[in-house]
Amino acid sequence: MSSTLESKLNPADAVIDEICLAGDPWAKVVKKGQTLRIVDIEGNQAVDTIFYSAADVAEHYSLTRTIQAQGALYLTMGSVLMSSEGRPMMTITADTCGRHDTLGGACACESNTVRYAIEKRYMHSCRDSFMLALSHSDDAGSDIPRLTKRDVVSNINFFMNVPVTPEGRLTFEDGISAPGKYVEMRAEMDVVMLVSNCPQLNNPCNGYNPTPVRFLVWDPV
Amino acid sequence: MPTCFDTLTPLARAAVPDHATAFSTALVLWEDTLPGGAHWSGLLRRGTTLRLTDLEGRANVSALFFNQEEKTERYNMPDTLKAQHTAHLTRGHALYSDMGRVLCSIPDDSCGWHDTVCGVMDAAATTQRFGEANYQQHRNAMHRNGLDGFLVELGKWGLDKRDVVANVNFFSKAVADEAGRLRFDTAHRAPGQHVDVRFEMNVLVVLSAAPHPLDPATTYAPTPVTLTAWRSGTAAADDVCRRHCAENDRGFINTERWFL
Numbered sequence: 236m237s238s239t240l241e242s243k244l245n246p247a248d249a250v251i252d253e254i255c256l257a258g259d260p261w262a263k264v265v266k267k268g269q270t271l272r273i274v275d276i277e278g279n280q281a282v283d284t285i286f287y288s289a290a291d292v293a294e295h296y297s298l299t300r301t302i303q304a305q306g307a308l309y310l311t312m313g314s315v316l317m318s319s320e321g322r323p324m325m326t327i328t329a330d331t332c333g334r335h336d337t338l339g340g341a342c343a344c345e346s347n348t349v350r351y352a353i354e355k356r357y358m359h360s361c362r363d364s365f366m367l368a369l370s371h372s373d374d375a376g377s378d379i380p381r382l383t384k385r386d387v388v389s390n391i392n393f394f395m396n397v398p399v400t401p402e403g404r405l406t407f408e409d410g411i412s413a414p415g416k417y418v419e420m421r422a423e424m425d426v427v428m429l430v431s432n433c434p435q436l437n438n439p440c441n442g443y444n445p446t447p448v449r450f451l452v453w454d455p456v
Numbered sequence: 457m458p459t460c461f462d463t464l465t466p467l468a469r470a471a472v473p474d475h476a477t478a479f480s481t482a483l484v485l486w487e488d489t490l491p492g493g494a495h496w497s498g499l500l501r502r503g504t505t506l507r508l509t510d511l512e513g514r515a516n517v518s519a520l521f522f523n524q525e526e527k528t529e530r531y532n533m534p535d536t537l538k539a540q541h542t543a544h545l546t547r548g549h550a551l552y553s554d555m556g557r558v559l560c561s562i563p564d565d566s567c568g569w570h571d572t573v574c575g576v577m578d579a580a581a582t583t584q585r586f587g588e589a590n591y592q593q594h595r596n597a598m599h600r601n602g603l604d605g606f607l608v609e610l611g612k613w614g615l616d617k618r619d620v621v622a623n624v625n626f627f628s629k630a631v632a633d634e635a636g637r638l639r640f641d642t643a644h645r646a647p648g649q650h651v652d653v654r655f656e657m658n659v660l661v662v663l664s665a666a667p668h669p670l671d672p673a674t675t676y677a678p679t680p681v682t683l684t685a686w687r688s689g690t691a692a693a694d695d696v697c698r699r700h701c702a703e704n705d706r707g708f709i710n711t712e713r714w715f716l
């Protein structure tokens with residue numbers, strides 16, 4: 236349930252090649268048939284990601300549908316990311332990391348008060364990045380529909396390792412990603428991709444040092 | 457010093473009972489039997505506990521929880537699991553909202569494991585697994601599915617498919633191996649098992665008693681569950697959920713501030 240495969244795609248051919256700085260949000264439309272690559276440039280960076288159907292954003296990535304479809308918890312080579320309507324959204328076609336989390340969710344300043352200290356309320360968090368991005372999602376010139384807090388559903392954490400033990404414990408482990416590791420996936424429908432490049436400083440999910448990530452998109456060959 | 461229960465002001469601490477209230481029949485407010493496959497929704501107020509009892513030992517009760525006073529605040533599986541370093545729910549656990557508050561908690565549980573990562577089945581999966589059984593031929597013995605049960609009840613409160621998040625599946629256990637592959641534990645359930653869900657806020661509860669998506673049963677035969685609402689009061693200072701971990705101590709402080 237964990238394997239790796241390198242890609243043959245050439246970054247020089249990409250139609251989108253953008254850097255998302257540490258702690259920033261990022262949103263983009265990826266068209267059916269295009270291939271998306273996310274690069275963990277410096278290593279150990281959690282990339283909190285939600286996919287929506289571009290045709291109807293009420294249809295969104297569903298961790299429970301994805302887990303049901305593959306009968307397993309982790310995302311890896313060949314995993315199909317399923318929508319809330321039971322339709323394939325993305326298929327992982329190349330992966331040099333080998334395992335990605337979909338149980339850990341996104342950090343929020345409210346959950347930080349629970350997990351770390353009431354006084355941590357004012358640190359930057361993924362949910363605040365999501366709220367900022369979706370508040371601007373339908374600004375003039377944007378091709379992304381209006382999204383609201385209700386649309387912030389459970390996300391994928393690319394490059395994050397959150398093993399579940401047979402006894403039912405949830406653990407946060409470091410160290411399966413590394414500088415330059417990437418994951419690549421083919422869009423099975425037109426999707427809106429909403430990202431928070433995680434700013435969490437209170438646990439090792441970003442190696443205590445959030446760093447930039449790179450997004451590349453290729454048209455179908 | 458970081459904020460914790462012991463550093464709260466005297467007025468804030470006075471809002472918390474000293475000791476837990478044990479169940480007794482004199483405290484029961486109402487009782488109902490949820491037939492297998494059926495769905496229900498309602499308001500459970502702060503200080504009320506809903507006891508779910510699996511009468512025949514094959515029940516699955518899928519559940520969603522919303523803050524009735526601000527329904528965009530809802531049960532959040534990842535925050536619940538992360539705060540308590542668990543991948544399942546049982547006695548001592550709190551069920552967190554996305555706003556860092558405890559919607560409800562589990563002070564008593566004879567079952568030991570409730571799933572919260574596998575979701576619910578939809579109509580297509582239910583037909584594929586069990587075959588077609590429609591209302592026209594089968595009346596109220598028709599096959600019902602967890603997703604449509606949720607959607608029917610959510611619609612009554614102005615909510616819809618955007619509000620179907622990862623839910624709790626009471627009485628169901630799915631175990632992951634090292635590779636993350638899931639196995640449904642059919643030996644886990646037993647007749648008469650119960651779980652107490654104590655509400656720490658005024659909570660819109662949505663229930664669906666349709667089969668669990670990983671239950672390998674090929675015959676559609678969901679079984680009934682007794683719902684017993686009783687006046688428990690809120691989590692006391694010595695409560696098993698509040699004292700479970702430092703994270704829950706803080707979660708209950710966040711929750712109580714909503715009502716102070």
